[in-house]
Amino acid sequence: MVDVRVVADEDERADAFAVRHAVFVAEQGVDETLEYDAYDADAVHFVAYDGDEAVGAARLREYEPKTGKVERVAVLNSRREEGIGRALMAAVEDEAVALDLETLVLHSQTHAADFYEALGYDRSSDVFEEAGIPHVEMHKALVNSRP
Structure with a gap:
């Protein structure tokens, strides 16, 4: 069973960053200077564990009111x-709702857009390039959006 946590200390943050490095820098070739940015300081970070092994990560930040x-x-x-x-x-x-956010936006790699659509996100842009990878922007309203 996977345990997803809001990062609470430097060890968990290091685990989240290690997953990001493995996926984006090592696997996908994203420049390390693009992967880690000024938003990391204020974002809410998440790490998924299977036992003691960090297997997933994400971050959330306020984008607009x-x-x-x-x-x-x-x-x-x-x-x-x-x-x-x-x-x-x-x-x-869940964290976004707790933070009183009403909408989420994300930039999905095009190969992952179907995954986000299955979670209720709608495409809101044409394909664009970010870090050398094709992406689309997607949005989801949070109010009454989860079953």
């Missing part, structure tokens, strides 16, 4: 298709 931006959603390659991404997104959405 009442709107949060979901970023850096990552699951280790060896652990995909196990529901970890869905568990991460549920935790992010």
Whole structure:
């Protein structure tokens, strides 16, 4: 059973960053200077554990009043298709509601857009490039949006 937590200390933050590094920098070739940015200081970070192993990560930050931006959603390659991404997104959405946010926005890699659509996100842009990877912007209203 995967345990998704809001990062509470430096060890958990390091675990979340290690997952991000494995997925975005090592696997996808994103420049490390793009992966870690000024938003990391103020964002709410999440880490998914299977026992003691960090297997997923995400972050949430206020983007505009009442709107949060979901970023850096990552699951280790060896652990995909196990529901970890869905568990991460549920935790992010729960935290967003607790923060009184009404809408979430995210930039999905195009290959992952169907995953987010299955969670109730709607595409709101044409394809654009971010960090050398094709993305689409997606939105979800949080009020009465979760079953």
